[in-house]
Amino acid sequence: MSRLLLVVLLLANVGTAIGVVYARHLHRQSFIELARLEKTRDELNIEFGRLQLEQATVAESNRIDAIARTRLGMKFPEASDVVVIQP
Template sequence: MKTEAIEKIANKLQTKKVVVYGILMVLVFISAIMVVFQVFEYRQDYRKLSTFMRERDDLNAEWGRLLIEQQTFGATAQIGTRAVTQLRMYSPPVAQTVVISLPQTPEQKK
């Protein structure tokens, strides 16, 4: 009777061990699958980040070009203002303006 009880307990322990090992194996497998998904999502997010960073760099370069262009146009107005204030330059009135036209050659008439 004792041997039967001991065998029964041993069988129950063996069954519990198999069930626990099975559950652990399933959990390890699920964990491995989740790691694969996380790596996949990380790579996609990194690709998007790289795209956004390239776009940011392009926009920063364009912003720099626009600032240079703005400074160029601002300098033109500044030159005109200085010419009027410091050098007392002005545009002549229409009465003092003379337009000279050159005679046209036969090639220019075509």
């Protein structure tokens, strides 16, 4: 009877040890995935900041006005060229 109890306790101990090793393995895999995802998040945040800065630069009204004048030959209409339509 005591031998059976000893064998059962030994198997329970080995099973628990295997469970702990497996849980630690899963924890390490999860931690590696978390670190990878955090790195990706940080890279995306940096890229988003760059894109916001680029958008602010491209959408600046002085720049748009200069491009309209130089590349497209646009200008503000003279007062004599403005026609007001009454409803």
